[in-house]
Amino acid sequence: MRRLTISFDNGPTPGDTEKVLDALASRDVLASFFVVGDEMAKPGARETLERVHAAGHWLCNHTLTHGAPLGRDEDAARVAREIGMAQDLLGPLSHPDRFFRPNGEGHFGKHLLSAAAVAYLAAGGYTVVTWNNVPGDWIEPRDAWPDRALATMENQAWSLLVIHDFLVGPMADTLTRFIDTARARGFEIVQDFPPSCTPMVRGTCGAHIVDVAMIEAAP
Template sequence: MPQLSVEPLAFAEGEGLVCALTVDDGPHGADTERLLDGLAARDIRAVFAVIGEQIQAPGGEDLLLRTVSDGHLLCNHSTSFADMGRWDADAVRADMLDNLQSIHQAVGDDVPVPFWRAPNGSWGVTAAVAVELGMQPLAVVNTIEDWVEQDPEVLATRLRRAIRPGEIVLVHDGGGERSGTVAALLRVIDERLAAGWSFTLPRGFGKLAGR
């Protein structure tokens, strides 16, 4: 495990045409399943930032177990979609620990959860508490506004701009219907792979997935 920093991590492992894929707000039914199928077919690992309410929904634990079995890394994304930016440290810590409990109930206590990402990018004291609990804050950058738009053509255009060498990119598989996101993402991934890109993990954490 690399040394942790309260500065949210925004960079990808490797040099040159590399990008780290991060996926928020799941697990979420068929959208997550299709995304996992697509990533498995392309031998790509990503970070999945998961919500406790989604894990506890029907089918959520099974999807999370598959996510781990497929070699992806997990990120604590809170128990709900609440804005935690003004919460005090005790409230933040309690929520993080509750979500870790939900995660480990599904996948086992030995599965690491190396990252934290604040819902809505509203950090407050959450980054400091995450580091205290052994999680690296993961930056909210290179978004495609797929929480307000699900036209695959529009999202593909936004992804082509958002996928930048050496950085992470953020998409969503939950928080609503995300079939457009999945379709656009797999399309643009294929374009980038054909152009010689690699999809890695956040800088310093590749070894956790054997990469």
């Protein structure tokens, strides 16, 4: 059976994230939320994160500021700030595997992680999570993102979808329809990540790290 894993980036967004949670709950789906440190510090965000966690979804690190990708420079201090401070803000709500998704501006390349970033992640025992299905929920018409996601899914044995709670929340009906359609087409919705999208697991890089072109100098 083909698989689908759903993940959300760039939250939390109080008001919108809750709508996503309600939609997921209505379909008994567990997902992962890759959250940004600056967003976690906003009013109401902690309560939203606690609701995400209580519902059984995974909370994961998506940098402190979602600024320039970490492969654009070798500034070790910036790496520690972007990854470490976001992890500190997550605190006990973080998944034990310390899932981290780099900001890649939607595509793969050596801009994802510098050697300094890879070393920091390895030393901290992080698991790096990438993606293989980005349907562009910001592209007009925005409510057509499910069609774009499903088209990509048809050519993949296991899709790791990236959408955004602040965009999907206001049109949560598209999420429930998408889930219903995916299941009707025979996709099993799981919470785990496909191995091809985890080039580093608990601090250890897999042999396929070059396949996602992150960095050849990985430890």
